[in-house]
Amino acid sequence: MNTFELLGMGFQNAFALWALLTIVIGLMLGVVAGALPGVSFVNAMAMALPFTYSMAPTQAMLFLGAIYVGGVFGGSISAIIINVPGTPASLPACWDGYPMTQRGEVRRALAVAILASAVGGLTSALVLSFAAAPFATFALRFSQPEFFAATILGLISVIAISKDRPLVSLMSLSLGIVIGTVGVDPIYGVARFTFGVPAMQSGINFVVVMIGLFAVSEVIDLIATNRDLRPSNAANANARVRFRDFWDVRGAIARGSGIGSILGVIPGAGATPGAVIAYGVEKQVSRDGDKFGTGIMAGLAAPEAAKNATTGSAMVPLLTLGIPGSAATAIMLAAMMLHGVNPGPLLFLNDPTMVYTIFAAMILANILMIFAGIGVAQFFSTLMKTPPAVLGAFIILLSIIGAYGVRNNIFDVYVCLFFGLVGWGMKRIGFPTAPLVLGVILGPLAERYFMTSLANYNQDWTVFFTRPISGTILGLAAVFAIWSLWPVLRARYRSVVLLLAGRPG
C-alpha cells in the first residue's frame, strides 16, 4: 500500500466514534491545561498517562497526541488575554498578542493565533505523514552504533536549549544521565547508586522525575507568588475579525510553519526555540519589523505557526528512531513503552495501521483545534476565576497520583516529591531543568546502545566513527555543538581580550 492508501485507512480509524471522542477530549484537556499558567500541557500529559493504562495502544497515543496539539496552542490564550504565557513557547504571544488585547482587539488576536497555530500544526502533520515513512526506511539501516550516535545528537542538542550558559546546561545534563543510571544496570545486572535502599534497585522512572520537576515545583511557585490569574481586560473584546487579517499574515504563517517543521525534527529543539526563532526571523523579514512588540499581527502569527508546527515533526524522530525530542514526546514514548509498543523503523512494518492512524489523528486534531481553541477561549475568563490555591491543590494531587500510577509504588511518590523540591530550588537559582530531564530519559538509552555496540563489535570503539551513518551523525552532532557554542565562545573571547587590554566591558 502507498502512503495515500495507508493514510486513508488511518482516517477511517481516526473517524471511528471512539477515536474521534478521544481526540476531542484530549484536545479540550490540552487547550485548557495549556491555557492555565502553572499546569502546562506537559504536566497534563504526565497526569493523563495513568488514564491511558486501560486504553488500547492506538487510543492512548491519540489521546496524548491530541493533548499535545491542543496544549501547545492553549498556552497562547492566557498569553494574549492576561499577558501570562501558559507555556514557555507562548512567550512570544505576549509580545504582540497582549498589546492587541490592550487595544481592545482580543478577538482578532485570538483568531489570528488560532488560525496560525492550526495551519502550522497541519503543515507539520503532513510533513509527519509523508516524511516519516521514507525516514523510517532509511532508519532500517541503523544498528546499535547508529542509535547511539542519534541519541548523542539528541543529548548534544541540549546545548542549544540554553546556549548562553553551556556549562550549566552540560552540568544539568550530566546530572540527569547519572540519575538515569540508578538501579540495576542493563548489561551486567549489577545495582548502582542504591545506597542500600531496595526500592531504588528498580531505578528512577523519568516520568516521575518529570512530574516532580515540572508540575510540583510550578505549584509551589504559584502559591508563593500569589499570582492573580483573572483576566482584567477581556471585556473590551469587541474588535471585529476580518478575512483580510488572515490574508495579511499569510507570509508570516508560511515562514513560521516552515521554521517550526524543520526545528521540530531536531531532538531537543522543541516548541520554545521554534517560536522564538520564528519571531526573530519575522522581525527581520517584516516591513513592520521595527514596530514589533506594539501589537503587530505578523509578530503574533509567525511564532504561533512555528510552535504548533513542531508538534508533528517532533514525532518523526520519536516514531522512526524512538528518540523523544522534547518532554511531551518523552511522555508519548513512555506511553508506548507502557503498552508494549517499541517505536522505531520496524513499527512501520509491523503496525502500519497504528502509525497511520496516529498521522491521520494529528491532521484531524489540528483542524478540530480551531473549534476547541474558540470554545476554550470563550470560557477561559470563567476558568481563570478559580482560586490559584484550589487549582494548585488539585495539580499536586493529580501529580502524585500520576507518579504513583507509573508502578503503583509509594517510593515513586517520594521520588516525585523529592524532584519537586529539587525543581523548585533549580528554578529559584536559575538552574535549567530541561537538560536534566533529557539526561534522565536519553541517558539509559545511550548507555544501552553504547554497551551493546561495544559487545557486538568486539569492544572496538572506533566503530562509532568508521560506520558511515554513525560517523555522519556524530559529525553532525559535533558541528551542531560548535554552531550552538560559537556565539558564547566568541563573546567570552572578546570579554577576555578587553579585560586583558585594561578595558573591562
Place this chain on the structure above:
Amino acid sequence: MFGGRVERADAPARAPVSWRRIVSRLALPGGFLALGLILPAYMFDRPLRIRARGLGPDAWPGVFLNAIAVIALLWIIAELWALYAEGKRKRAMPIVEQAEAYDYSKAAAAICLLLAFGWLLPTVGFPIAATLFILCWCFLGGIRNPVALLLVSLLGMLTLLWVFMGLALMPLSRGTGVFDDFSVWFLRFVRIY
C-alpha cells in the same frame, strides 16, 4: 603636606568583592565538584566481583561523574574569572530587583505541607491524606471560608477517588491499621468497593 599620593578623580574605583559573594558564587559548583569526586566510592553497595571483558558496569556512570567534576572545575574557574572581572570594573553591575514579589515563608510552608502529605499518605491512606492536604493547601493559599474549604476538600477528594480508584482501578493507599479499616468502610460507603 602635598607629598601624598594624589588620586585622579576618574580613576577606576574598584568595587570590592565580598567573601560572602565569593562563597555564594562558588558554593554550587563546589558542591558539584565534591559530588563528582565522592559519589564514585558509593556506586556499589558491595565490592564489584564481575570480571568484565571490556567496560564494566561502572564505566558509563563513571564517565559522567568525572564529567560532573570537570565541568564543576571549569565552572569554578569561570566564576573566579567573572569575580575578577567584576572587581576590575569601574562600577559594580547593577543588581536587578526581582519583578515579582516572592513569599519564601509561603513556599517553605508549602514544602512542609508536601512533605507531611508524603509522610502521611501510606499511614492514614489517600482519602484522609488528600482531604487534609486540600484543606491545608487552600487555607495556605488564602481561602478562609470554612464552608468553601470543607466543600472543596471533601468533594475534591471524592472526585479523585471515583476517577482513580473507581474508574481507573488504581490501588491508591488505604493506610495501615485502623486507618485501613476506615478507608475500606469509606470506600464501601461511597460505592467504590
